[in-house]
Amino acid sequence: xxxxxxxxxxxxxxxxxxxxxxxxxxxxxxxxxxxxxxxxxxxxxxxxxxxxxxxxxxxxxxxxxxxxxxxxxxxxxxxxxxxxxxxxxxxxxxxxxxxxxxxxxxxxxxxxxxxxxxxxxxxxxxxxxxxxxxxxxxxxxxxxxxxxxxxxxxxxxxxxxxxxxxxxxxxxxxxxxxxxxxxxxxxxxxxxxxxxxxxxxxxxxxxxxxxxxxxxxxxxxxxxxxxxxxxxxxxxxxxxxxxxxxxxxxxxxxxxxxxxxxxxxxxxxxxxxxxxxxxxxxxxxxxxxxxxxxxxxxxxxxxxxxxxxxxxxxxxxxxxxxxxxxxxxxxxxxxxxxxxxxxxxxxxxxxxxxxxxxxxxxxxxxxxxxxxxxxxxxxxxxxxxxxxxxxxxxxxxxxxxxxxxxxxxxxxxxxxxx
Amino acid sequence: xxxxxxxxxxxxxxxxxxxxxxxxxxxxxxxxxxxxxxxxxxxxxxxxxxxxxxxxxxxxxxxxxxxxxxxxxxxxxxxxxxxxxxxxxxxxxxxxxxxxxxxxxxxxxxxxxxxxxxxxxxxxxxxxxxxxxxxxxxxxxxxxxxxxxxxxxxxxxxxxxxxxxxxxxxxxxxxxxxxxxxxxxxxxxxxxxxxxxxxxxxxxxxxxxxxxxxxxxxxxxxxxxxxxxxxxxxxxxxxxxxxxxxxxxxxxxxxxxxxxxxxxxxxxxxxxxxxxxxxxxxxxxxxxxxxxxxxxxxxxxxxxxxxxxxxxxxxxxxxxxxxxxxxxxxxxxxxxxxxxxxxxxxxxxxxxxxxxxxxxxxxxxxxxxxxxxxxxxxxxxxxxxxxxxxxxxxxxxxxxxxxxxxxxxxxxxxxxxx
Numbered sequence: 028x029x030x031x032x033x034x035x036x037x038x039x040x041x042x043x044x045x046x047x048x049x050x051x052x053x054x055x056x057x058x059x060x061x062x063x064x065x066x067x068x069x070x071x072x073x074x075x076x077x078x079x080x081x082x083x084x085x086x087x088x089x090x091x092x093x094x095x096x097x098x099x100x101x102x103x104x105x106x107x108x109x110x111x112x113x114x115x116x117x118x119x120x121x122x123x124x125x126x127x128x129x130x131x132x133x134x135x136x137x138x139x140x141x142x143x144x145x146x147x148x149x150x151x152x153x154x155x156x157x158x159x160x161x162x163x164x165x166x167x168x169x170x171x172x173x174x175x176x177x178x179x180x181x182x183x184x185x186x187x188x189x190x191x192x193x194x195x196x197x198x199x200x201x202x203x204x205x206x207x208x209x210x211x212x213x214x215x216x217x218x219x220x221x222x223x224x225x226x227x228x229x230x231x232x233x234x235x236x237x238x239x240x241x242x243x244x245x246x247x248x249x250x251x252x253x254x255x256x257x258x259x260x261x262x263x264x265x266x267x268x269x270x271x272x273x274x275x276x277x278x279x280x281x282x283x284x285x286x287x288x289x290x291x292x293x294x295x296x297x298x299x300x301x302x303x304x305x306x307x308x309x310x311x312x313x314x315x316x317x318x319x320x321x322x323x324x325x326x327x328x329x330x331x332x333x334x335x336x337x338x339x340x341x342x343x344x345x346x347x348x349x350x351x352x353x354x355x356x357x358x359x360x361x362x363x364x365x366x367x368x369x370x371x372x373x374x375x376x377x378x379x380x381x382x383x384x385x386x387x388x389x390x391x392x393x394x395x396x397x398x399x400x401x402x403x404x405x406x407x408x409x410x411x412x413x414x415x416x417x418x419x420x421x422x423x424x425x426x427x428x429x430x431x432x433x434x435x436x437x438x439x440x441x442x443x444x445x
Numbered sequence: 446x447x448x449x450x451x452x453x454x455x456x457x458x459x460x461x462x463x464x465x466x467x468x469x470x471x472x473x474x475x476x477x478x479x480x481x482x483x484x485x486x487x488x489x490x491x492x493x494x495x496x497x498x499x500x501x502x503x504x505x506x507x508x509x510x511x512x513x514x515x516x517x518x519x520x521x522x523x524x525x526x527x528x529x530x531x532x533x534x535x536x537x538x539x540x541x542x543x544x545x546x547x548x549x550x551x552x553x554x555x556x557x558x559x560x561x562x563x564x565x566x567x568x569x570x571x572x573x574x575x576x577x578x579x580x581x582x583x584x585x586x587x588x589x590x591x592x593x594x595x596x597x598x599x600x601x602x603x604x605x606x607x608x609x610x611x612x613x614x615x616x617x618x619x620x621x622x623x624x625x626x627x628x629x630x631x632x633x634x635x636x637x638x639x640x641x642x643x644x645x646x647x648x649x650x651x652x653x654x655x656x657x658x659x660x661x662x663x664x665x666x667x668x669x670x671x672x673x674x675x676x677x678x679x680x681x682x683x684x685x686x687x688x689x690x691x692x693x694x695x696x697x698x699x700x701x702x703x704x705x706x707x708x709x710x711x712x713x714x715x716x717x718x719x720x721x722x723x724x725x726x727x728x729x730x731x732x733x734x735x736x737x738x739x740x741x742x743x744x745x746x747x748x749x750x751x752x753x754x755x756x757x758x759x760x761x762x763x764x765x766x767x768x769x770x771x772x773x774x775x776x777x778x779x780x781x782x783x784x785x786x787x788x789x790x791x792x793x794x795x796x797x798x799x800x801x802x803x804x805x806x807x808x809x810x811x812x813x814x815x816x817x818x819x820x821x822x823x824x825x826x827x828x829x830x831x832x833x834x835x836x837x838x839x840x841x842x843x844x845x846x847x848x849x850x851x852x853x854x855x856x857x858x859x860x861x862x863x
Contacts, residue, residue: 227837386467396855406553434806
């Protein structure tokens with residue numbers, strides 16, 4: 028069977044399974060999630076054995092120690108996956124909920140009911156545990172999912188997928204609700220993103236190259252973000268102490284993720300009090316500062332920023348810093364170079380806090396808090412499958428509710444249109 | 446200037462204008478809408494003169510009388526456009542509203558705020574009054590819009606666009622908030638749907654060919670429906686009187702629209718009481734019935750349905766009819782041939798009414814009411830810019846709220862991520 032035919036069969040099976048998932052009760056879904064957790068713990072030696080095949084091939088291929096570390100499944104990772112499954116089981120089921128109904132003058136009772144999206148194609152390059160996390164969120168939200176992981180994790184992903192399928196079977200849920208694509212061929216991605224009759228949404232997670240490829244070639248709607256070029260604007264009214272704590276946390280706590288700070292904008296009236304101290308703290312943590320000319324005058328250790336630094340997502344201990352003459356200049360800079368991901372203002376000025384919240388066109392805008400809070404779990408969504416910086420469907424972190432849509436239901440008593 | 450460059454300039458202008466629209470208050474937007482209404486009435490002779498150019502060219506090109514009728518702008522159409530503008534002005538402004546905020550354990554106050562999508566590309570083939578309706582809904586929801594109408598209406602659309610722009614100018618709103626593409630070249634569509642950095646969403650309205658072309662080639666997300674193959678299932682418990690009234694209304698009241706009935710499914714236990722009477726009523730109204738073998742046995746005037754009739758959107762006084770042995774057979778038929786647009790059940794059985802609502806995967810599902818109610822205005826959304834049968838963003842009719850998205854705002858007091 029060709030890869031195209033295989034993927035089409037998988038997609039049709041997923042669509043058929045999704046029909047059964049629509050009306051599953053919460054208890055049955057949670058039962059499956061808890062069985063999945065049990066399976067992972069019970070069969071961890073099998074998982075380790077398959078994972079060793081991936082690690083061995085990756086070692087032969089010369090993957091970096093950091094990559095090998097990401098690929099490794101050990102006791103701690105298995106335990107974390109099992110805990111994640113239990114956490115998703117504990118979250119409310121969004122399916123079937125209604126944000127409300129209303130009565131029309133002719134007596135029709137009209138309302139929206141939350142329903143699953145249907146079939147989700149999830150394409151990722153990350154650690155194999157994403158297989159389990161994504162499957163859990165899709166199942167709980169009533170969606171069938173087709174998972175295409177990175178080629179370096181194929182044995183691990185297939186082993187995990189097999190256990191998930193067994194748990195579905197034992198819980199009486201269609202097994203094709205969770206399917207792992209059993210090939211490393213890129214053609215599988217091409218096939219999956221072309222099936223707009225069977226697949227309702229594609230969610231790609233990984234490097235910008237993968238995501239751009241999917242976005243440009245998909246005939247299925249794509250929810251994605253390319254990168255997070257996150258800004259903090261330190262206003263002249265900011266508490267220097269608070270600004271230092273938040274800017275340090277946003278850049279240093281986990282520099283390799285999309286909600287880490289990449290460009291710091293400082294009002295000129297705050298610069299001399301704030302920047303030299305801040306820079307010392309950054310430099311002690313190994314952060315390289317790339318500054319505008321006014322920053323260079325205040326921060327001796329900084330190097331001159333070039334035009335390519337302003338739109339850069341460093342994902343590393345590197346920070347671009349610019350002194351601005353006004354908040355409007357900061358807003359213009361964010362509009363020009365930002366990625367509509369996460370932006371924060373540090374201020375004690377009421378009017379400017381409100382204006383920043385209103386005018387910054389990003390999925391999460393914060394006042395006096397770290398950019399690192401753009402995360403489904405941190406914002407209270409329970410868990411997230413990714414962050415979307417396109418405006419359509421769900422702008423920002425996507426939790427269970429964002430994996431659903433609503434349909435209209437209408438209760439009539441014989442009404443016809445006049 | 447090439448068409449590509451012209452469209453890119455328009456899109457950049459729209460994006461710049463959309464920044465100004467984000468924080469416009471309701472009063473200023475409503476002022477512009479009312480000025481637009483005034484402009485149309487004041488300058489109707491200019492509109493008629495431009496419309497005559499289109500009508501003359503259309504007559505030379507041999508357009509059908511029905512097409513010429515759709516193209517004609519007269520006193521009544523101008524009055525209806527002005528009334529439509531006033532109605533949109535009277536609707537609530539969705540921008541800036543919040544469905545609610547919540548407090549996190551660390552004290553962060555988190556909420557969603559409704560914001561405009563940004564720039565909307567609206568591509569349509571319909572009457573020139575759609576130019577005004579779409580501009581009104583986009584402006585009220587804070588979006589900039591680029592309008593590409595049918596080539597046969599180019600003079601009318603440009604005349605309307607010029608008046609809308611004047612009203613924006615007088616209301617102190619960026620004029621580029623509403624732009625009509627001043628060319629009939631198809632290359633303009635190709636250019637517009639490629640600008641994913643400037644345009645946030647494309648909404649195509651027109652024939653299936655146009656919509657498929659846009660959906661397949663757009664790099665910008667598309668909200669659309671291809672067609673409405675709407676079904677009614679008449680259950681064995683249905684009131685024959687109610688079923689007849691609703692099935693007649695759904696098919697006959699306006700057969701050329703997407704929410705008109707195309708296939709009638711009848712439970713075998715209801716068929717002999719219901720179908721012969723229903724068919725008489727249909728035949729008296731000129732409806733051609735294409736039936737399954739069991740329908741043919743009950744309806745002498747019917748012709749035999751072929752496989753191509755089941756997925757057909759007739760948009761005419763033609764109806765496919767099938768007798769089914771169970772509701773599950775009806776559900777399977779809808780799943781196989783439906784377009785996820787509008788489906789209704791006529792029943793007096795509680796359990797089956799609930800199961801039909803839950804299991805039919807369509808944007809609007811009705812019990813004991815006409816399919817013709819799938820319409821933003823009829824459902825209480827105030828007005829609609831179109832109906833979306835993709836699950837993403839807004840499934841079903843799209844009103845003002847569906848032309849917005851939400852971003853997260855976070856009020857902190859110095860919180861950092863542990």
